[in-house]
Amino acid sequence: MNLVIPGVLIWLGLALVSANKIAVHDCGSKLAKITSIDVQPCTAIPCPFKKGTTVDVTVEFQASENFIVDSFVACDAGSFTKAESKVHGIIAGIAVPFPLRDKDACNNMKCPIKSGDKAVYKNSVAVLKNYPGIGVMVKWEIVSGKDTVLCFTVPVKIVS
Known part of the structure; x- marks a missing residue:
């Protein structure tokens, strides 16, 4: 009995620490x-x-190629335009865009990033009051030219 209570408390503590980390559903990350x-x-x-x-949203990832060195050269100078954050709600197979305050991916993570580097991307999305109260699959991407840097989906329920 004495071992059960500490074990349950440790498990409960770990569950609370990781409660907001969600399962990764990769939808085509290439880089x-x-x-x-x-x-x-x-x-x-x-x-x-x-x-x-x-x-x-906070995404931790590891670069698999020098995508940011090649594509984000002007990132620190503020003139970078080749990588973009995109967020869509997939409703009945149709992608409906969610508005982002800042679509420039380098404003939401440290650039440049080289192959093997670990990086953190942070951004936010407004949930407008006029959105319908429905279930939707949210698709979040960072794209550079024709390449999908990273992509994930999250099941969501819009609530009042």
Whole structure:
């Protein structure tokens, strides 16, 4: 009995620490390997996206190619335009864009990134009050030219 209680407390503590890390559903990342995704607030799947709020996303990944060295050369100078963050809700097979305040991926992660580097991407998306209260698959991508740097999907429920 004495070993059971500490074991349960350790398990409960680990569950609480990792409660907001969600399962990675890669949808075609070509130039990076996603290691974790944190959606705030997301306490369960589907993630409840409350109307009138902002949802924050943090993606940890490892670059598999020098994509940012080649494509993000002017990133630090502020003139980079080749990599873009894109967020869509997939409704009945149709991609409906979610508005992002900043689509420039280098404004949301440290650039440049070389092959093998670990990186963190942070961005947020507004959940507008006029969105319908429905379940939707959210697809989040970073693209550079024709290449998908990283891509993941998250099941979401728009709630009041």
